[in-house]
Amino acid sequence: MEAILESLGLWGATKDDRTPENDEILKQLDGGSQLMVVNCFPPCPEPDLTLGMPPHSDYGFLTLLLQDDVEGLQIQYKGEWITVEPMQNSFVVNIGDHLEIFSNGRYKSVLHRVIVNPAKLRLSVALLHSLPFDYMVRPSPKLIDDANPRRYKDTDFATFLHYISTCEPKKKNFLESRKFT
């Protein structure tokens, strides 16, 4: 997390990194929610007729994903679906919606989906690291200026739950709903 703050120019640039804002976000991330999701995708004889998981972006800050050796995960890049080749003993690190909002759009949460395999069962384990459920996520004030106006509304888990209970999450549309148009 400190490396991400550093990449955003919020940490590491000066000797005095212990600003109240950095302390606050690191404390909140330390005390945030950690969710482990184990996904099992059985083989499907007609893989073109279905999806293992529909297109979505992850709600939290960062997701660490462990895939087995069966292909299935795809990310959307320049409008195309690209397969993320499984690599032994490694995690895929996905940017979630919180980080896109906190960074005021400098990081982009990734739209991804899972396709199914005609012959093999596939397993994956997703570790979702999020800010606390009651925490109001908003763009860092240091990343807002005249050249980079604030791009996202404040959001929390209750807003997210309300959103997904009232609409079909077919794409990255929760995040779209938090953008100022």
Ligand SMILES: O=C(O)CCC(=O)C(=O)O
């Ligand atoms: O199975 C995968 O590779 C991805 C799973 C996923 O996107 C999720 O659990 O949010």
Ligand SMILES: [Fe+2]
């Ligand atoms: Fe996901």
